[in-house]
Amino acid sequence: MLSELLVRARWICLIGVVSLLVAALAAFVWGAIKTFGVVFKVILREPGGGDVTVGLVSCADTFLVATALLLLAFGLYELCIGRLALPEALSVGSFQALKVKLSGVMVLVMAVRFLDLLYAGGDPAAMLYTAGGVALVSSVLIAFTAIGKSDKSDAPQKDAAGS
Numbered sequence: 025m026l027s028e029l030l031v032r033a034r035w036i037c038l039i040g041v042v043s044l045l046v047a048a049l050a051a052f053v054w055g056a057i058k059t060f061g062v063v064f065k066v067i068l069r070e071p072g073g074g075d076v077t078v079g080l081v082s083c084a085d086t087f088l089v090a091t092a093l094l095l096l097a098f099g100l101y102e103l104c105i106g107r108l109a110l111p112e113a114l115s116v117g118s119f120q121a122l123k124v125k126l127s128g129v130m131v132l133v134m135a136v137r138f139l140d141l142l143y144a145g146g147d148p149a150a151m152l153y154t155a156g157g158v159a160l161v162s163s164v165l166i167a168f169t170a171i172g173k174s175d176k177s178d179a180p181q182k183d184a185a186g187s
Contacts, residue, residue, distance in 0.1 A: 051090030
């Protein structure tokens with residue numbers, strides 16, 4: 025009885041899956057709105073070519089975050105509910121693989137945020153501290169990714185029946 029209850033409890037993960045899908049949709053819409061804003065700047069030939077470059081990189085960053093949210097939704101569903109008919113690149117085989125994908129996206133997002141800060145200018149000491157923090161956290165995440173790719177300890181195990 026308890027084991028049946030626990031098996032059915034996996035459906036609770038749908039709350040996270042649906043929430044991540046809604047967040048991904050919102051991020052894709054936000055990215056589209058930002059992109060149209062930058063394109064209108066280019067069409068209207070507003071001054072500030074650097075603003076356009078940083079704006080385009082920021083748009084790409086928003087779509088990257090949206091894609092990461094979508095990947096997390098796919099991964100959570102596949103790990104807790106069941107397999108999906110997805111291309112191999114979108115499929116996740118373990119929680120470790122899901123964490124590795126997320127950490128890679130986090131490094132890119134931090135780099136883009138630092139680029140925004142660098143372009144905006146400001147206190148050089150504060151930028152140096154921020155650069156150090158970004159470098160430290162990025163290094164840890166990259167190391168985590170490298171370790172995660174070599175560690176297959178939480179990969180799903182097949183039973184004797186092959187399922």
